[in-house]
Amino acid sequence: MEAVELFEHPLFHGADQEALRRLLATLRPQLVRRGGRLSTLDAESVLVLVLRGRLRTYQLTPDGRELLLELIEAGGFDDILAARAQEGHFTDAEQDSTVVLVPLSLLEKVLLSEPRVALNLLRLMHERLHSREDHLEAMALHDPSRRLARQLLALGQTLGEEVDGWVVLNPRLTHQMLADMLGIRRETVTLHLHQLTAMGA
Template sequence: MMSKHHPSQSTSTIGKAGAPPQFGALLMTDSGAQRSGPPYLFHGLTETEIAHVLGSGKRRVLYRGAQLFSQGSPQDGIYLIESGRIKVFYTAPSGREITLAYWHSGNFVGGPEVFKQGLHVWSGVAAVNSTVLHLPGDVLRRMVMTIPALAIGIIEGLSFKGQCYSALAQMLGTRSPTERLAQLLLHLMNLYGVEERDGTLIAASFTHADLAHMTGVTRQSVTISLKKFTELGILAAHGSNLVIKNADMLGEIRDGKLAKTTASDEA
């Protein structure tokens, strides 16, 4: 299970040598490079430069479920995730929601605009207790003028996000809901998998609604597909977690080779 901690007890690890723990992101994409996570924002910065950046922002602590920013609300700069996990999602006028990504420590959220004030085009909430550092646009602009490595980190981060959101749009348009769910389960297994006697436990809890939001389908569709996967011996429930018992078969579903057997494609 994901660890639970009090936000005020969080300590930043992003200024220390190397990438922070759990650095990366949970993204719906086919690309192995994108699944490995975005470039580390502070790569190439000196300890003095990192300290300057960290001292230029305002730290916020968030309990699980707390809103960081809302779609349509005023936007100014970015939020650097120091600890925890931030869910970023878009809500359609109909109320239907799709999760764009879960971003871990070392990443930033709040774009796509980073220097100018505007309106948020999606929302962000704390998926677990988290600590973030708000860097206003004007402050960030001044810092990138004097810290070239920070400018490169922001550019690479925005480029990575653009590639991932483009891949998400392509996946939604070309893969069936069942194939997308199979892909997501394999991705969760790679990120949170713990080997057990009967298979690989996904050691992080996601509700059927969470899975539906990440794959762009209804919760009912996810429930039906998971039931079929269970009947086929592909997975099993372990409390509030899932155990992947046959990753190879799940991969065949992802690739469309068993679509007729598992089809429940309600978008």
């Protein structure tokens, strides 16, 4: 594996690369094609580092709808717990993606040998938790317009890029993706987006 590419992941920023090379030598990048599902083949849980592309995590509701939990960009991470798919949680590639699966047993050795990685992991987990809390808060609001506005603000903070004084979401999200994030119908999103636009939002 190209160690340079792996060490560009925020998990390893500021860490002693020479000390980690030996520990991480067995890791291999995996290309996951758009729509492909990530899973662990054995009983061990893994940390998924996204080097390129974008993943989406979602849960199936009892009535079979997808509830989008998170979009994970390059530089992000996900955890795949052994047999988690049986609980209705899934991670798929939103676009062709390059990932590295780090078994938790190896991650533990890395954290013990290089404290900087532990600090980086805490920071990344904090950012992810903050994003999830914003998502849950948006879902808790009863008024769909307020829920949608809150979700768009949160997405703007995590995925937005400022262009000519406007915040542009990259990637562009479909009405269906927004509906999946909020657990509502696509038609409801379309209606309330029009209402927000009419209000000057």
